[in-house]
Amino acid sequence: MASDKQSRPKARTVRGFRDRAAGELAAERAMLDTIRRTYESYGFDALETPFVEYTDALGKFLPDVDRPNAGVFSFRDEDEQWVSLRYDLTAPLARYVAENQQFLPRPFRRYQIGTVFRNDKPGPGRYREFIQCDADTVGTASPSADAEMVMMFADTLEALGLARGDYAIKVNSRKLLDGVLEAAGLPVTGSDEIRERRGTVLRAMDKLDRVGPHGVRDLLGKGRKDESGDFTRGAELDIGQAERIVSFIAPSGAANNLESHFATIARAVEGSATGEEGLKEVRAIMNLVTASGYEHNRVQLDTGIVRGLDYYTGAVFEAQLTFPVQNEKGQTVVFGSVGGGGRYDDLVARFTGQKTPAVGFSIGVSRLLTALLMRKTTTVETAPLVVVTVFDKNDAAPAFDIVRELRAAKIRAEAYVGTGKMGDQFKYADKRGAALAIIEGPDERAKGEVTIKDLALGAELAKSVESRAAWVGNREAQFSALRTNLVAEVRRALAREH
């Protein structure tokens, strides 16, 4: 243990956490800069809330127990109060708005890009620390705010280089879902039992993509046995109720015609006040979106979208990438969701007691980055690097002069600061992935020259030459240049390579 001075700690990351290197970070930064610019162009302002919040402010105490939810990282502060690492960026936003509402414009629109933490079991590609990118509008119930979110989401994906047709922003409403349940004769609020059944029904609806309409029908009824033989208990609805719900979330026939889709929905929710309100809102959102030129190839009404989070109270959105990828089983599937959101009208009320309408969406940064790298709209590329070797380690000044000149010309350059000989220095330059190495030994200096070695070309030639002897004789990959022409010659060599 740590108290034993003889034993050394093992160098390892905490499980579920990872180190990230320059290439990924550069691609991510480029992506986030584009997202940020898009949000700012819409007039959303940046906000940063802290990484640590009081657990009660996050609403993350277990019900009826004075203990934090196991899914969040929590600890006691010096004063014994429970604090937690933020779990998302929405709960801190609600805290911020409740705390500062008298100073904020109304509606208040902000974006936040930040790391959040989940104390869940890690798995392949599932980390306990990841970045979210949220935009939210607080303090207005207007469908314009929802429509703006949807359009901004679409614009963001296009700003990132995704082509029209590669994505779709799906729109639905929690009120429509509740409406169809109500219209089917199922109460949606009331006892714990009723709310629990609503949860089971929503989860079943959410599985449409994976299990298809038949599977959902089973999950709404008695239950479903999956391929592995595991049985999931169903919501115990009768056949008529299940049928009504399935034909709502997976309507037969094309839904490209908005008006006919509205009419189908109207029939499904008929008699439910909640459902009719939901339809009115969704209609307003879709009409504004369409009038603004966002057609069905960008924004789609899709009654099959559920979005898991409990706190949504109205419209819900999901951004789906529609281009094909191979899954782990080698099957071709669509890439799928890269983010979503919706209306949540109760989060600020937790603090203030006053209902405060709000709407937002969140992008899963690492999933979106994966998609962009697949689509090659973002590449992991850093500026080419020049390594300047040091011939005499007691006289590094000439090498530092060279790198200073190169940097002044906007060329990324470093002088070797290790203690190795020339061979080590070339190995170092290779390992660094440098484009060029520059040598200025006594011979070169006497002639007022430098030797420029094209490392990528050298590696290329080394593959093709037949013998070591031929390789040593091969001078193509390096050339002499006048020291006074340094910058021009380096530029020329870099241009040849790229």
Added chain:
Amino acid sequence: MASDKQSRPKARTVRGFRDRAAGELAAERAMLDTIRRTYESYGFDALETPFVEYTDALGKFLPDVDRPNAGVFSFRDEDEQWVSLRYDLTAPLARYVAENQQFLPRPFRRYQIGTVFRNDKPGPGRYREFIQCDADTVGTASPSADAEMVMMFADTLEALGLARGDYAIKVNSRKLLDGVLEAAGLPVTGSDEIRERRGTVLRAMDKLDRVGPHGVRDLLGKGRKDESGDFTRGAELDIGQAERIVSFIAPSGAANNLESHFATIARAVEGSATGEEGLKEVRAIMNLVTASGYEHNRVQLDTGIVRGLDYYTGAVFEAQLTFPVQNEKGQTVVFGSVGGGGRYDDLVARFTGQKTPAVGFSIGVSRLLTALLMRKTTTVETAPLVVVTVFDKNDAAPAFDIVRELRAAKIRAEAYVGTGKMGDQFKYADKRGAALAIIEGPDERAKGEVTIKDLALGAELAKSVESRAAWVGNREAQFSALRTNLVAEVRRALAREH
């Protein structure tokens, strides 16, 4: 409590944590982008380690107790292992290098910008969460690596707009400090008692700026009573020893001449092998820095620099801003330190058992940002915003058309998405700090026009007009424009204002 559904949580940040708004974030981002570009131009690569590390990997267990240091935020993971929020970026780097050394180029050079956490008592301007910006070179003992750090530090400050003369990078060596103690007959390693006295002596030396040479002399001897009457026990050195140390850290006469300064140091450390080694290293660093054109007005040998951290083993650096500011007491003082660093050769060895030489420096981001804002080399400025009002809330599409056109022309614009009437919308635009508001009501539309209202000019005029009646009649702050000339007219109005 949380289990009581009737009581609501209070909306507040955890003490020592704070929210940060758009202006500060934009200024900080601009600053960090410049720093990042400078580091990358030197060939340093980005790295991001996680926010959470095993406590033993951070070296943050209390000595001889199986309990984490109170200064770090620590908690037990599910598997009962202690984990902590990172306290700095250096300990995680040491863990990373120890874990990955076979894959890394040697020397390994990386930078990291990230939030770190201190579980300390917060105070005014002292937060428990703040951003550091570090660059480090691991795996070389060459003074070239130290010199590179020093020059990069200077280049970074100039890239941020600080003028030559506004800053100085101070260089010293822990070995020189130990050397002068040894030369004065004080052992520096050995029993706990000896190491503790070395600590007392270094702390006394570190107070030169605040208490002057006399104060340091007292602190090295019997002790010192400060203005408030509080007594600090001294290191109990004899007068000759104290004198020798004081004349080393605060040499009389100008130290602008490097060679004469080296000679003074040589006398002070004479007979101490550590001191002589330190002098050799500092000489190599300063010679390379000077040969590279970094003169005394940028980089200075300063034997008064201590740098508090225990883990430094050789050269130490500190970046000081030398321009005058007023302190809380209204006195004129220099701005002071914005960062520092040095050689730490033992951090990787904690894991591997093998000494791994390393050198780095860290910038305190919020302090440097304060300095840049004072020097006005960075300003808190966001792009001007145009708010487009919505006349008929059931027909927001025309407003959305306008903002889309403006955004396509790179003008930051938002359509009002609240539910307020026109008066509320203008109030909203004011509160947002918008430059312009645009109105397209039925009258305007009939004429193919929009009304553009210059909000800043309007506020200006409102101050100067005598009566409300005169103000209402004043049309200077708003004008009509053809809808087809929208972008050009908005550009003209924005240009007039800026």
